[in-house]
Amino acid sequence: MDSSEHAIYRAAIQGDRDAFEIVIRSVSRNLFAIAYGILQNREEAEDVVQDTLVKAWKSRWRVRDSDKLPAWLSSVARHRARDLARKRRPEPLPEAFEADEVVEFESAGQKADLDGEVRSALAQLPELHRVALTLRYFEELDYGTIEKTLGLTNGALRGILGRALGLMRKRLKPALASTG
Amino acid sequence: MATTHEQIDEMLAADLHDELTATERVEFHAHLVECAECRQAFQEGKNMNRILNEIMADKRADAGFEQRMVSRFRDRVPKRAGLIGLVTDLLRVRAVQLTAAAAILLALAQMGRMITGESASPKLRDEDSATMLENASGVDKAGATRDAGVFAKTDDRLKALSPVTQNAPPPSPPLDAVTSTVPKPRTEMVAGLTKTKKSEFKDEKAPASAAETTAETPAEPSASPSSVGPTANRKLIRNATAELEVASFDDSIQKVTAFASEEKGYVATTSSEKQENGKLRGEIVVKVLPDNLDRFLGKLRGIGDLKNQALTTEDVTKAYFDTESRLKNARLMEQRLIEILKTKSKDVADLLEVEKELGRVREQIETMQGELKFMDSQVAFATVTITLAEKNMNIPAAFLLKEKAQLSLYATEVEKTYNEIKALASPKVQITNAQIDRDNTGRVSARLSLLLAPEESEAVIARIKGMARVENFQVQTDRVSQGGDGLGENAKTERDKVELNITLSRDEQEIALQQTSLRIQTPEVNDKAKQLRAIAEQQNGRIRSSSFSRDTNGREYANVSLRVPMKNYNALIQSLNGLGNVENVSVRRDDRPDSQVDEANAPADVSIQVYSQGNIVSEETGIWATLRRTIGQGAAALMWSVRMIGVAVAFLAPWALIIGAVGWVARRVSRARTARKQAADQEAGRS
Structure with a gap:
């Protein structure tokens, strides 16, 4: 992080709206990716980003280390998205069943439905894995930036993404093999 | 390469995402050549990567996303204007929060001190400091x-x-x-x-x-x-x-x-x-x-x-x-x-x-x-x-007689009498002080102090007494012994100058010896009032005030108050009987036994109300009166309750403020703590 970024974060925390808008521009895509990763719904994700920004502005004084502002924003967005997911889908089980059904159904079906399979496999991943994947595929961020955004320790992301892709690969093995 | 094989998922993902170091990449591809299983995985991984890229491409945020976020943010968080914004922003800064808390605590402590009456700074006892200095x-x-x-x-x-x-x-x-x-x-x-x-x-x-x-x-x-x-x-x-x-x-x-x-x-x-x-x-x-x-x-x-x-x-x-x-x-x-x-x-x-x-x-x-x-x-x-x-066992050598006289006079014309007394001034009659006061209601009074030669004093006092009516006269004589080792009975007595203090006031201010009030009922109020004035004139009386009024029911009232010398009082009352039906006579007499009163000339006040017959009904009965009273009482009660509410607010508001402030701080602290805890939990859960 260079010093200008640092200064901007600090100014934003101290209530400089212009600085905060710069921060919005730089992080909102990532936040969207995170929210989408959790919610799998664009409208909801956008709302979450919006709420996150407003809420973050109002409680920005809680950030003590201004360098961690992006990570903090991410965690706020994750909490909000998770809350929303919990609220809108109080029972995650039926979806899982549905997803399984789809997988089974489609594994027997055409290749064109591979997208759907991938999506449902995605939905069954743990949240953190899903968020990391989304960040990677939406914004094509390098591992270092993703780790920083999600507040992960150095090198943890490689394991997470590896596991995520591995899980999906195993789940989708038949389909992938045939496509190959 | 056992490690690569075991970590195939990780290596695979990193390779696809171009996150492998050069050496890792070499190792990884070398392993792929050797291991069929991993080659298979690699193929699958590549496929999935492509599919994911395709799927995600149309889900990611559109081009205008950032701008939308910023403008919505602007809509939802309007800029706070001026001072309030500044203050709220300031209050977010931790240092300012701490300072404010400290200031409030200090202020409370100071208030407490003020209430208990302690001095603000601990006092060093003088003796102590002196001793310390000495040491x-x-x-x-x-x-x-x-x-x-x-x-x-x-x-x-x-x-x-x-x-x-x-x-x-x-x-x-x-x-x-x-x-x-x-x-x-x-x-x-x-x-x-x-x-x-x-x-x-x-x-x-x-x-x-x-x-x-x-x-x-x-x-x-x-x-x-x-x-x-x-x-x-x-x-x-x-x-x-x-x-x-x-x-x-x-x-x-x-x-x-x-x-x-x-x-x-x-x-x-x-x-x-x-x-x-x-x-x-x-x-x-x-x-x-x-x-x-x-x-x-x-x-x-x-x-x-x-x-x-x-x-x-x-x-x-x-x-x-x-x-x-x-x-x-x-x-x-x-x-x-x-x-x-x-x-x-x-x-x-x-x-x-x-x-x-x-x-x-x-x-x-x-x-x-x-x-x-x-x-x-x-x-x-x-x-x-x-x-x-x-x-x-001292016996005085001589005695000095000191006479002090107090004279209070009533005069019809204060100023004239005042000047007359002043004119008495001579070597034997010294005027030491003379002043005349007129207050804002027009009442005039005067004070004079005189020193009279002993041989002249009695004559002078008598003359002054003749100028106006005496309200009060007092003489006090002190025998002052002089010298110490005295001659006993043989001590001679000398008269000193007589000190005379005079107060002069207008006779109207004099309190009447006798006060009478009465009512006369007559159909022709105005005529009778005029007659009344004539009678007063005859009896050497003076009208002090008079008024005439007529109320809505056509009743007429004439109020006359007059003052006559006591000697004419009875004649006046007699002649009033001729005016009409005298009723409600009440007489009050102030007897002043201790002062020398010139009874015949002392004033008597008579206040007379001449009124015409009317249907006199008390105003305090009837539906309107009741209604008015009720409304009045209601209004009074309302005012009283408003006052009580004010007192209650003054009583409670500071406490409510303090409790609110403490609650606010506590909430903030606990919220911050939970947020930190959650973050920590998450971190722990993730790793």
Whole structure:
């Protein structure tokens, strides 16, 4: 992080709206990716980003280390998205069943439905894995930036993404093999 | 490559995402060549990567996303304007929060102090600080005598306190000079010398300086006479004071002198003065042997009435022996210095220094000897201070008669009378003060003070009395005795000038001797009122006020109040009967037995209401009156409740504010804590 970024974060925390808008521009895509990763719904994700920004502005004084502002924003967005997911889908089980059904159904079906399979496999991943994947595929961020955004320790992301892709690969093995 | 194989998922993902280092990539691809299983995985992974990229591509945020976020943010968080924004922003800064909390706490503490009436800053007790100062200077002093070069800087205070430092030579060469003359191995370094010398001096001078302080103690009793008896080695200073009333001062002094010599004592001092009343009053200080003190006091009672007596004993034993031992030390010091002077005389400067020191020590010795001698004298004799006063048997030489007269007058025209009195001024009638006051309601009053020659006074007073009506006259005569040793019955009496104070006020202000009110009912109010005025005129009365009114029911009222001299009162009342139906007569009379009242001319007030018949119904009945009363009471109740609410608010609001503030802070803190905890949990869960 260079010093200008640092200064901007600090100014934003101290209530400089212009600085905060710069921060919005730089992080909102990532936040969207995170929210989408959790919610799998664009409208909801956008709302979450919006709420996150407003809420973050109002409680920005809680950030003590201004360098961690992006990570903090991410965690706020994750909490909000998770809350929303919990609220809108109080029972995650039926979806899982549905997803399984789809997988089974489609594994027997055409290749064109591979997208759907991938999506449902995605939905069954743990949240953190899903968020990391989304960040990677939406914004094509390098591992270092993703780790920083999600507040992960150095090198943890490689394991997470590896596991995520591995899980999906195993789940989708038949389909992938045939496509190959 | 076992590790690569085991970590195939990880390596695969990193390779697809271009996050492998060069070496890792080489290793990874080498492994793929070797391992079919991993090759298969690699193929699948590549496929999935492509599919994911395709799927995600149309889900990611569109181009205008950031702008949308910013503008919506602007909509949802309007800029706070001006001061409020500034303050709220400021309050978010932790330092400001802490400062504000501290300020509030301080303010509360201050308020508490104000309520309990403590002083804001802890007060250092004067005595304490004084003592501390004393101690400090004591230390300083010791240091001064010990340390080289400090001779020069004894401060004034110390000089006053100690004869020793006082006499120290102001410009002083360093003590090293003295030091070098001290019998010590010459090989020692100067510093070492100084040190040892210092410690030597300490022994001798510390007590010396202490002696100076105690020197003050024995000095004190010298102010109040005292005597000490050799009561088993104790050094006691005994003092007694006695106050006596005697018939003759001179006789008493003789008696006291006789008693004193009987008890092996003597009269130290006597003093006397003649008082205003011719009596003598004086003081005798007698010294007697302490053992005989009680007997002496017993005898003293015989010479007059003992009015009070006090006996005090002060134990100076400690101070005495302290001084004595210090004296011993000082003498030793003197001896040593003399020795030095004799044997070690080398350098002239050194010699001078030793000489000076010797002088100082000798002075000290003398002072202490003086103290001891003084204490001895105090102890040897008890001091009795006797105050003698002659009894009051005074006969005045002459009497002076002082007359003071007070005269209060009522005049119709105050100013005219005032001027008439002023015109009386002559050598025998001095006007010392004259003033006339007019207040804002137009009432006039005047005050005069006169000094009258005694022979003229009665005539003048009589004349003044004739100018107006006397309300009150008082004379007070004081017989003042003059001179002391008098001639008894033969004392002549003189009359002094008569002081006369006059107050003049308009007669209208006079309170009427008799007040009458009555009502006359008649159909023609206006006519009767006019007749009433005529009657008043006849009877030498004056109309003081009159009014006429007619109410909505057509009833007419005429109110007339008038004042007549008492002698005409009855005639007036008689003639009123002719006007109509007199009713509701009430009479009140103020009897003033203590003042000389000119009854015939004293005023009587009559207030008359002439009214026409009407249907007189009380206003306080009927539906309207009730309604009005109810509304009035309701309004009063409402006002009262508003006031009570105000009081309640004043009572509760500060507490509500404080509780609210505390709650707000607590909520903030707990929220911050949970947020931190959640973050930590997450971190833990993730890793």
